[in-house]
Amino acid sequence: MDLLQPSNIIYVNGKKTIISNVDHDITVLDLIRTNLKLSGTKEGCAEGDCGACSILLHDGLNSELKPVNSCLVRVGQVVGKGIVTIEGVGNDIAPHPIQTAFSEENASQCGYCTPGFIISGISLFNSNKKINDDTINDAISGNLCRCTGYSPIIKAIKVASKLRKPLKTIKFLEHNKDIKLGNVTYYNPKNLEEMLKLTAHENYNFLAGGTDLNLRRPIVNEKKNVIICLDSIVELKINKITNDNLIIGSCVSIEGFLEIVKNKIPQLVEILQRFGSPQIRNQGTIGGNISTSSPIGDLAPVLLALNSKINLFGHNGDTSVLLRDFYLGYRKNILKKDQIIRSIEIPLPNGGYKFFCWKLSKRYDQDISTISLSIYLKTKNNIIEDIHIAAGGVAEIPKYLESLCKIMTGKTIEVSILTAINQIDKFVQPISDLRGTSNYRIESLKGLFKRLEKCLKENSNTMSIMDFKDE
Ligand SMILES: Cc1cc2nc3c(=O)[nH]c(=O)nc-3n(C[C@H](O)[C@H](O)[C@H](O)COP(=O)(O)OP(=O)(O)OC[C@H]3O[C@@H](n4cnc5c(N)ncnc54)[C@H](O)[C@@H]3O)c2cc1C
Ligand code: FES
Ligand code: FES
Known part of the structure; x- marks a missing residue:
């Protein structure tokens, strides 16, 4: 051709x-x-x-x-x-205010990281985000500095943000x-x-x-x-948002997905904000994340717990499959050579249910998970009536833990969670690798179940992994 x-x-x-x-x-x-x-x-x-x-x-x-x-x-x-x-930001003769601030605030020593930090700072000035500690920390979460230290860098961005001069394109x-x-x-x-x-x-x-x-x-x-x-294919960027579900085009970026779920599934915000860095989230897509079929991809466990469906497209036209039936083995899935993921259909959490998702990684930002756990459940009078659990980093594929869900259903919260903790190694077989040993992964899962119990007892929707400092 x-x-x-x-x-x-x-x-x-x-x-x-x-x-x-x-x-x-x-x-x-x-x-x-x-x-x-x-x-x-x-x-x-x-x-x-x-x-x-x-x-x-x-x-x-x-x-x-x-x-x-x-x-x-x-x-x-x-x-x-x-x-x-x-070079397009400014130069010695006409520096951008952020370049001047980096110089005046001693925000650069060897200078190797400096262009990258300045680019990240400018991206914030050109966005419609408020500038505060959170947005600055997030903007530079994909930039490493080995010698200056982050305080002067953050200060320089704050100083320049008073002028907030966007770049003209x-x-x-x-x-x-x-x-x-x-x-x-x-x-x-x-x-x-x-x-x-x-x-x-x-x-x-x-x-x-x-x-x-x-x-x-x-x-x-x-x-x-x-x-x-796939980036220019118009159909892969179409989203449909109803009261019951979200249908998201597979080429929507992770950052775009984050904007969509903020109001609809706020429980996902922390996981998505910790997905790589702004640089990765702007470029990476949800379809790419699912297609890689990585056992430690961030989206699969949350989408599995919510019983999401993926819509495929290829020579045989449009077909649909539950995400639970998509993964075949380590980085293997059911996609045929000519098939792509067209969109992802995510049922919105029902009002009577609670939804928790946690990602544990070696660093808070810019790190792929060691394990992750997503739990969607309904309780009544202290009994777990319905529960859907999916985990990442516990097998060669992201896993919907159907048998575990069965043994946890119909019991009191305390008995159900104790059963999960005592029997968890029957349902998951994590490997040991550089991110963590098999034992570490099992113990961390047990810790997350304890956290679930605490959240349910306190009737809290708290999700952040940083919240329980006294645990
Ligand atoms: C520094 C760094 C940090 C990262 N952090 C995280 C993290 O925190 N969490 C996490 O889960 N992942 C993380 N990743 C992995 C990666 O960014 C994500 O998996 C991302 O979503 C991949 O999407 P993509 O569009 O870039 O995929 P691509 O690289 O374009 O594609 C990946 C694979 O999927 C196929 N593919 C892509 N789209 C489709 C489609 N629509 N239909 C069929 N096949 C398709 C491609 O052919 C290819 O085989 C990180 C990666 C890096 C480099
Ligand atoms: S060179 Fe390190 S992120 Fe590109
Ligand atoms: S100034 Fe040297 S790495 Fe940042």
């Missing part, structure tokens, strides 16, 4: 930039540092963890600037888009973003019909945000020479 008038334009710091002689596998970070000689943006980890490579991404239509990790974005994903690097409209880089073609179909036609290629990969797939190097091999980007 030939490309129709391939476009190879990226707007870099407001300048139309033609992309040529670029290898298929390079990241946006490689492009800006090596090809465009914009070396202000740094490379630290090359895995999305340190934020040194942060840039701002925009689509030319509005002034929203999303911070992303340029080390995790492929060049083929940003053709037809705008990027802002630290240029307006543009690019349509055709398909591009051939080396021997790989990146296609950006605009709708599902176009996508389906592209699956006539013999070898292809679907790519959504790339925060999982782009960790793989090289992303494609000799045979897989087509990448079908």
Whole structure:
């Protein structure tokens, strides 16, 4: 299949930039540092963890600037888009107030992390968020500083926020973003019909945000020479919100999902705010999170406990399946080669039920879970009438713990939870790895059940893992 008038334009710091002689596998970070000689943006980890490579991404239509990790974005994903690097923020002659504040507040020592922190600070100024301690801490949660210490950095952002000078972006409209880089073609179909036609290629990969797939190097091999980007497919961004459920398009970003659930399922807010960093949440999608089928993905346990359904699309048209029936084994699922997740259907918690979800990880922010537990239950007169439990990090797939739910139903809260604690190792078989031993995971689960008991006894909806300092 030939490309129709391939476009190879990226707007870099407001300048139309033609992309040529670029290898298929390079990241946006490689492009800006090596090809465009914009070396202000740094490379630290090359895995999305340190934020040194942060840039701002925009689509030319509005002034929203999303911070992303340029080390995790492929060049083929940003053709037809705008990027802002630290060079586009200000310079020695005309610094942005945040750059002046970093200098005056001694917020930089070796300076390696500084461009990334400034980009994160600016993204806050360009957003419609209030600026306070919480939003500043969240904005920089994906940025690591090894030598200065965070107090002067936070102070510098606060000082600059008094002026809150947003960056101006240029307006543009690019349509055709398909591009051939080396021997790989990146296609950006605009709708599902176009996508389906592209699956006539013999070898292809679907790519959504790339925060999982782009960790793989090289992303494609000799045979897989087509990448079908899902990000421009209009149907995958459609959401439907009713009184009973949410239907969320699979290409909605984690950050977009967070905005949607704030009012509808507030219990999810903490888990989503702790999902990676703003850079990861802006780029990663809910469809990508479910498709990776990782046993420690954050969304699966909460969606399983709420009995969510996923809507699939492929050559056989639209089909639906309960998420409980989606996972087959370690990072394996039922998707056929040409099939994608179209949307996720989440029943909203019923008024008579309580919903708790907890994620335990080595760090509060920017860390994948060691274990997670989601519980949706109804009690009456101290009896557990109905309960749905799902956990992550306890088996090779995210697990709906059906047998555990059965033995907990119909008992008093105390007896039910004691039964769960005493018998938990019959229902989960966690592995030991770098994040935690099997024993640690079992003991942590027991701790979470104790927390559940405390919440139910105190009739509290408290969820935060930080709340029980006296435990
Ligand atoms: C630094 C860092 C921190 C992270 N923190 C967390 C965290 O806290 N919690 C967590 O759960 N995860 C975390 N992740 C993992 C990752 O960000 C998420 O899983 C994310 O949601 C993946 O979405 P994506 O759109 O980027 O997927 P991609 O990388 O684009 O795709 C992943 C896989 O899914 C397939 N795919 C994508 N979309 C679809 C679709 N609609 N239908 C069918 N197949 C599809 C792709 O072909 C690919 O095989 C982190 C990753 C990094 C690098
Ligand atoms: S280089 Fe560390 S996040 Fe990109
Ligand atoms: S100033 Fe050196 S790492 Fe932050």
